[in-house]
Amino acid sequence: MPMLPDWQTAVAKVGSALVAPDARGCSTRYLLPIAQWIREQRAQGKTVIVVSSGAVAAGRAAQGRMDTTTPLTIPEKQALAAIGQSLLMQHWSRLFDVPCAQVLLTYDDLRRRTRFVNAKNTLSALIDTGALPIVNENDTVATDELRVGDNDNLAAFVAVLAEADLLVMCSDVDGLYDADPHTTPNATRIPRVNAIDASVHALAGGSHHAAATGGMRTKIEAAEKATDRGIPTIIINGKKRAYLDALRNGQVPGTLFTGAAPAQQLSSRKHWMRHALPAIGRLFVDEGAAHALQEQGASLLPSGIIDVEGSFAPGDAVIVARRSEGTTQPIAKGIVQYSAADVRAIQGKHSTNIARVLSTAPTDHIIHRDDLVLL
Numbered sequence: 001m002p003m004l005p006d007w008q009t010a011v012a013k014v015g016s017a018l019v020a021p022d023a024r025g026c027s028t029r030y031l032l033p034i035a036q037w038i039r040e041q042r043a044q045g046k047t048v049i050v051v052s053s054g055a056v057a058a059g060r061a062a063q064g065r066m067d068t069t070t071p072l073t074i075p076e077k078q079a080l081a082a083i084g085q086s087l088l089m090q091h092w093s094r095l096f097d098v099p100c101a102q103v104l105l106t107y108d109d110l111r112r113r114t115r116f117v118n119a120k121n122t123l124s125a126l127i128d129t130g131a132l133p134i135v136n137e138n139d140t141v142a143t144d145e146l147r148v149g150d151n152d153n154l155a156a157f158v159a160v161l162a163e164a165d166l167l168v169m170c171s172d173v174d175g176l177y178d179a180d181p182h183t184t185p186n187a188t189r190i191p192r193v194n195a196i197d198a199s200v201h202a203l204a205g206g207s208h209h210a211a212a213t214g215g216m217r218t219k220i221e222a223a224e225k226a227t228d229r230g231i232p233t234i235i236i237n238g239k240k241r242a243y244l245d246a247l248r249n250g251q252v253p254g255t256l257f258t259g260a261a262p263a264q265q266l267s268s269r270k271h272w273m274r275h276a277l278p279a280i281g282r283l284f285v286d287e288g289a290a291h292a293l294q295e296q297g298a299s300l301l302p303s304g305i306i307d308v309e310g311s312f313a314p315g316d317a318v319i320v321a322r323r324s325e326g327t328t329q330p331i332a333k334g335i336v337q338y339s340a341a342d343v344r345a346i347q348g349k350h351s352t353n354i355a356r357v358l359s360t361a362p363t364d365h366i367i368h369r370d371d372l373v374l375l
C-alpha cells in the first residue's frame with residue numbers, strides 16, 4: 001500500500017453516493033465516520049476543507065421527487081439544489097461542534113483572476129476563524145457557461161485555492177481500477193499513478209449512481225489539476241471504515257496520484273491559465289512554430305501561424321494547435337496580444353511587417369512565452 005504523504009491542509013471531497021447513499025436525502029451512515037476523521041485531524045492542528053455534493057439529492061427527498069429515472073430540467077435541478085443546500089448544511093452542522101461555513105462557488109469565481117484571488121482570501125480568513133468550510137457549487141445560479149459542473153473538479157480548484165497539500169476524494173469505489181468495477185467484476189485496482197496521461201484517462205468511465213455527476217472520469221481530471229500544482233490526490237472508498245483507519249496509519253488504501261515534482265509543477269498563474277481560463281479560439285501553427293514553442297520555450301510569432309479560428313480580442317485565451325499533413329494536435333494555450341481579425345491579417349508574415357499591415361505593432365509576437373502554457 002502506498003504511504004500517505006505528510007500533509008497540513010487537506011480538501012476532502014465527499015460525493016453524493018456517500019451523502020445520500022439511497023438517493024433519498026442526506027444520511028449519517030457514511031458521514032459520521034468521515035466527520036470523526038475530520039475532527040481528529042483538526043484536533044492534531046491540521047486544516048480540512050470539505051467539498052460536499054448532495055444538494056440536489058437532499059432537495060429531491062424534501063420535495064418527494066424520488067423518481068430518478070425521469071431527468072430533471074435545469075431550472076428544476078436549480079430549484080431542488082436551493083432547497084437541498086440548506087438541508088445539506090444543517091446535516092453537516094450536526095456532526096461538528098464548530099461552525100460549518102457554507103461556501104458556494106461558480107466557475108466564474110475561478111476563471112476571473114480577481115475573483116479567484118478574492119475567493120482565496122475569503123477561504124483563508126474563514127479558516128483562521130476556526131470554522132469548517134463546506135464548499136459546493138452554487139448550482140442555483142450555475143448556467144452552463146458559469147458552472148464547473150462537477151464537484152471533483154471543483155474540489156481540485158479549491159485545493160489549489162487553499163494551497164492544500166492533499167486532496168482526498170471519498171467515493172463509493174475502492175480507487176481507480178483498470179475498468180469500471182461495477183460493469184467489469186474482475187477489474188484490478190491501481191494503487192499508485194505517477195503521471196496522468198491519455199492511457200489513465202482512458203480507464204475511467206462515468207457513474208452508475210443516480211445522484212452523482214461525473215464518475216471516475218471527473219476524478220481523474222481533478223487529480224490532474226491538483227497534481228499539476230504538486231498536490232497529491234487520493235481516491236478512497238468513504239463507505240469503508242477500514243479505509244479511514246488506514247489513512248490514520250499513514251497508508252493510502254485506494255489510489256494515490258503523486259504530485260508533480262517541483263520542476264514539473266505549474267506556477268499559480270500558469271495553472272490558472274491551463275485549467276481555469278476558457279479558450280475562445282484556436283491558432284493553427286506549422287511544424288516549425290510548434291517545435292519552437294515546445295522545445296525552445298519561444299513566444300509565438302505571426303510567421304508560424306497558418307490558420308485562425310474563432311473571434312477573440314487581445315487578452316483572450318486561445319488554444320494553439322499544430323497542423324501537419326491533415327492532422328491537428330493541441331499543443332499549448334495562451335493569451336493573445338492581437339484580435340482574431342488582426343492575426344488573420346498578419347498570419348504567415350514576418351514580425352517586421354506587422355506595423356505595415358496593421359499600422360501599429362504593439363508587440364512583435366502574438367503570444368508571449370510568459371503567457372503560454374504547454375498542454
Ligand SMILES: Nc1ncnc2c1ncn2[C@@H]1O[C@H](COP(=O)(O)OP(=O)(O)O)[C@@H](O)[C@H]1O
Nearest residue numbers: 015016017171177179180203205207212215216
Ligand atoms: N476505472 C474505474 N475505476 C473505478 N470506478 C470507476 C471506473 N470507471 C467508472 N467508475 C465508476 O465511478 C463511480 C464513482 O464515481 P461517482 O458515482 O460519480 O461517485 P461520487 O458520488 O463519489 O462522485 C464508481 O462507483 C464506478 O462505477
Ligand SMILES: N[C@@H](CCC(=O)OP(=O)(O)O)C(=O)O
Nearest residue numbers: 016053054055056150151213
Ligand atoms: N453540486 C451537486 C453535486 C454535483 C456532483 O459532482 O456530484 P458527485 O458526482 O456526487 O460528486 C449537488 O450538490 O447536488
